[in-house]
Amino acid sequence: xxxQPAPPGDCPLGARAAHRSAVRAFRAxxxxxxxxxxxxxxxxxxxxxxxxWISDELTAAAHTVADRARAAGxxxxxxxxxxxxxLLWSAVLALLLGQALTAIGAGWTLPRTAALLAATVLAxxxxxxxWLHRRKGGALAPLIGADNRVSTSxxxxxxxxxxxxxxxxxxxxxLAGTGDGEDRAALRAGLGLPDGAGLLTVTALTCxxxxxxxxxxxxRVRHFRTQKIRAHRPRALDPLTDDSGTISFTAAxxxxxxxxxxxxxxxxxxxxxxxxxxxxxxxVVLVAVSGLGYAAAKLTEGGRPVIQSVVRVxxxxxxxxxxxxxxxxxxxxxxxxxxxxxxxxxxxxxxxRIGDILVPVPLVPVAGGGFTNxxxxxxxxxxxxxxxxxxxxxxxxxxxxxESGRYPITVAD
Numbered sequence: 001x002x003x004q005p006a007p008p009g010d011c012p013l014g015a016r017a018a019h020r021s022a023v024r025a026f027r028a029x030x031x032x033x034x035x036x037x038x039x040x041x042x043x044x045x046x047x048x049x050x051x052x053w054i055s056d057e058l059t060a061a062a063h064t065v066a067d068r069a070r071a072a073g074x075x076x077x078x079x080x081x082x083x084x085x086x087l088l089w090s091a092v093l094a095l096l097l098g099q100a101l102t103a104i105g106a107g108w109t110l111p112r113t114a115a116l117l118a119a120t121v122l123a124x125x126x127x128x129x130x131w132l133h134r135r136k137g138g139a140l141a142p143l144i145g146a147d148n149r150v151s152t153s154x155x156x157x158x159x160x161x162x163x164x165x166x167x168x169x170x171x172x173x174x175l176a177g178t179g180d181g182e183d184r185a186a187l188r189a190g191l192g193l194p195d196g197a198g199l200l201t202v203t204a205l206t207c208x209x210x211x212x213x214x215x216x217x218x219x220r221v222r223h224f225r226t227q228k229i230r231a232h233r234p235r236a237l238d239p240l241t242d243d244s245g246t247i248s249f250t251a252a253x254x255x256x257x258x259x260x261x262x263x264x265x266x267x268x269x270x271x272x273x274x275x276x277x278x279x280x281x282x283x284v285v286l287v288a289v290s291g292l293g294y295a296a297a298k299l300t301e302g303g304r305p306v307i308q309s310v311v312r313v314x315x316x317x318x319x320x321x322x323x324x325x326x327x328x329x330x331x332x333x334x335x336x337x338x339x340x341x342x343x344x345x346x347x348x349x350x351x352x353r354i355g356d357i358l359v360p361v362p363l364v365p366v367a368g369g370g371f372t373n374x375x376x377x378x379x380x381x382x383x384x385x386x387x388x389x390x391x392x393x394x395x396x397x398x399x400x401x402x403e404s405g406r407y408p409i410t411v412a413d
Contacts, residue, residue, distance in 0.1 A: 019068040026061045026344065027369070033057065034365040048328075048382055055348075055362035062344035062363075066232070073148075073233035074135060080234075081138025085130045088123045088139070095119050110177050111170070111273035118169035122162065137234065145214065148231045150238035152251045153210035153294070156258045160203040163262055167199070167269050167276050174273065196276035199265060202287050206258065209291040213298045226302030227338035227400035229346060242301075243339035250297035257290040305335035305396045305404040313380065322412035323383060331379040331396060333404070341399040349399040350374045354409075355392035357384050389413045 032038055033054045043049045099112045130138030137144055143158060145151040171191055178184050193200075220226040229243060239255055242248040261283050268277035279287075313328040314320065323329070331352065341347065350361040361381050364373035373380050379396065393406040 019072040022065045022068040026065050030365045034367040058363045059348040066345035069232035076233045077137040081134045084139045092119045114173035150234045152239040153213045155239045157206040157210040198278035227402045229340035250294045254294040307333040307407040337376040338400045346399040351397040353395040
């Protein structure tokens with residue numbers, strides 16, 4: 001498979017174009033080999049040798065695609081930093097237009113000015129953050145976790161923190177521009193604990209969920225209780241999906257419930273700009289239940305690979321016999337492909353330890369896309385020639401580096 005040299009790292013658009021080109025070339029090569037085309041004639045009469053040659057070719061091509069994806073990651077982050085800044089100031093402009101339209105007939109008021117100034121101050125601060133972290137996603141940088149994905153819990157907590165900061169700034173600027181003593185006293189009362197208890201509780205809850213889930217997942221990964229694959233780059237849909245990119249019910253409900261609650265609180269602030277928005281306690285309890293479900297799911301998701309059985313693959317009509325060199329083994333179980341490891345370069349990292357020998361699991365492509373081997377529940381690989389006869393233990397090592405338990409087999413002479 002021939003791939004053009006990668007463009008310089010300081011060309012974001014070139015890096016992204018090179019990645020897309022490598023992906024197209026890999027898919028074409030995979031489909032061609034899956035259809036049996038391009039295989040050397042010397043290997044045509046040996047299914048085992050053919051399978052291994054195809055696997056080696058696809059593994060090399062997959063590593064090229066992965067290299068291009070890693071090179072395109074910073075380009076994606078730099079582009080998102082620019083777009084996030086544009087989005088921030090577009091939101092300020094939209095607020096200005098909305099304030100101007102609603103002021104027709106009602107007149108311009110001090111809270112309207114304070115709301116615009118507060119939005120401008122926050123946008124300016126976030127723009128500074130985006131510039132300082134322009135190579136790491138801009139304003140999105142604090143939301144990206146150690147696995148290089150946009151964190152669901154951090155995104156939700158950031159939404160509440162932004163709303164709280166905006167509300168406090170709006171009231172503070174309104175207070176600064178108010179000269180009447182009674183109005184100033186009313187504003188100070190609006191900043192009291194009874195009026196802001198709901199907002200304070202929800203903000204504390206979401207921040208606690210973000211902190212707890214981050215530490216819990218990191219602890220489970222360190223102790224090999226869950227498998228975590230680092231993504232090539234963050235994605236906009238990461239807060240709604242699991243590591244494999246599939247929509248997650250627990251993550252989606254957590255984002256949906258908190259989005260509705262944030263909108264409710266923002267409407268409260270717009271309707272009564274003289275006090276902090278205070279979500280009703282029924283809504284606070286709903287947010288707490290949603291956060292509890294999300295945290296419980298993060299604590300229980302994933303797990304180590306498990307080998308349930310190892311059998312010798314017998315061709316139709318072939319004899320029943322013990323395991324010998326040259327045979328093909330089928331390892332059955334679960335958790336062999338961690339979420340997020342479905343790409344070819346990650347599948348190629350799946351290994352099986354037989355005795356003291358590490359055997360890569362061959363990639364077996366399917367015409368039209370995907371691979372039949374390795375899969376999450378079944379691995380097929382040949383018995384290595386270097387393996388001595390006698391008892392041996394089998395362990396699966398996934399792309400995340402997590403090892404399964406040992407499964408004993410006996411290799412006959």
